[in-house]
Amino acid sequence: MSFFEVLEPEFASFVLGNAPVKQVATGFDWTEGxxxxxxxxxxxxxxxxxxxxxxxxxxxxxxxxxxxxNYANGQTRDRQGRLVSCEHGTRRVTRTExxxxxxxxxxxxxxxxxxxxxxxxxxxxxxxxxxDPHYGIMTNYEGYKSExxxxxxxxxxxxxxxxxxxxATDFCGxxxxxxxxDESRLYxxxxxxxxGSDPQxxxxxxxxxxxxxxxxxxxxxxxxxxxxxxxxxxxxxLWSSAADGVHCINPDGVLLGKILVPxxxxxxxxxxxAKQQLFITATTSVYAISLVREGAVTP
Numbered sequence: 434m435s436f437f438e439v440l441e442p443e444f445a446s447f448v449l450g451n452a453p454v455k456q457v458a459t460g461f462d463w464t465e466g467x468x469x470x471x472x473x474x475x476x477x478x479x480x481x482x483x484x485x486x487x488x489x490x491x492x493x494x495x496x497x498x499x500x501x502x503n504y505a506n507g508q509t510r511d512r513q514g515r516l517v518s519c520e521h522g523t524r525r526v527t528r529t530e531x532x533x534x535x536x537x538x539x540x541x542x543x544x545x546x547x548x549x550x551x552x553x554x555x556x557x558x559x560x561x562x563x564x565d566p567h568y569g570i571m572t573n574y575e576g577y578k579s580e581x582x583x584x585x586x587x588x589x590x591x592x593x594x595x596x597x598x599x600x601a602t603d604f605c606g607x608x609x610x611x612x613x614x615d616e617s618r619l620y621x622x623x624x625x626x627x628x629g630s631d632p633q634x635x636x637x638x639x640x641x642x643x644x645x646x647x648x649x650x651x652x653x654x655x656x657x658x659x660x661x662x663x664x665x666x667x668x669x670x671l672w673s674s675a676a677d678g679v680h681c682i683n684p685d686g687v688l689l690g691k692i693l694v695p696x697x698x699x700x701x702x703x704x705x706x707a708k709q710q711l712f713i714t715a716t717t718s719v720y721a722i723s724l725v726r727e728g729a730v731t732p
């Protein structure tokens with residue numbers, strides 16, 4: 434059985450022919466938000482409809498990290514190793530301090546409640562960037578059905594003073610986001626409003642030293658399906674969720690190849706001993722595969 438589809442010769446050097454796509458955990462309703470904790474040798478991920486964050490440890494198995502999780506979705510770590518989570522249920526972004534206490538990073542903008550923060554990344558300067566579509570307040574399945582108070586934006590939070598700024602405001606449904614390894618570019622997925630004929634693509638923005646974005650041209654259109662979550666390797670290749678698995682796209686926007694996954698992929702992250710394992714959240718399960726690629730900087 435082949436787990437790969439090689440579209441450009443370069444991709445053949447990224448994968449190992451005898452490395453399988455392994456299901457490491459299953460039995461969930463919709464998995465999301467994978468984040469690797471190398472110092473604890475474990476993967477955290479969200480089981481959104483069941484309102485919990487799970488922990489998977491190699492050689493040990495599954496345990497519950499947090500329940501309830503406030504319907505947490507996307508997650509990452511900051512440069513101090515703290516967990517940063519997007520919560521649908523409370524419509525906020527939080528940080529779990531090293532002592533286990535919770536700090537609210539953002540829950541409103543210009544006096545109005547956020548929609549349902551979805552995905553989050555932390556830049557090397559400590560700024561926190563997150564997407565805020567309305568998916569988590571559309572129904573009671575992944576949060577609480579509520580009225581939308583703000584447009585669907587991408588925000589930047591300055592840790593120095595806690596100020597929040599809308600940095601990308603022309604999206605229908607901003608979703609996954611990630612920086613290039615040198616942080617000169619920010620990639621943002623638009624997955625639309627989940628109805629109609631909204632555009633669904635990945636856009637690329639130049640990011641200067643002050644955190645200002647410019648450009649925003651379409652970088653790539655995933656097919657089949659659309660980009661939900663993605664991460665980059667150290668060479669700037671973007672690994673994105675798709676309807677048939679994970680797509681690897683080079684910095685020029687060219688699709689190099691695919692990792693085929695038997696469930697609909699939502700998100701992914703690099704981890705493992707040398708950051709060369711790709712952990713994939715996909716509908717009811719979590720999968721893992723070893724690659725000849727190293728994930729871009731994570732704590």
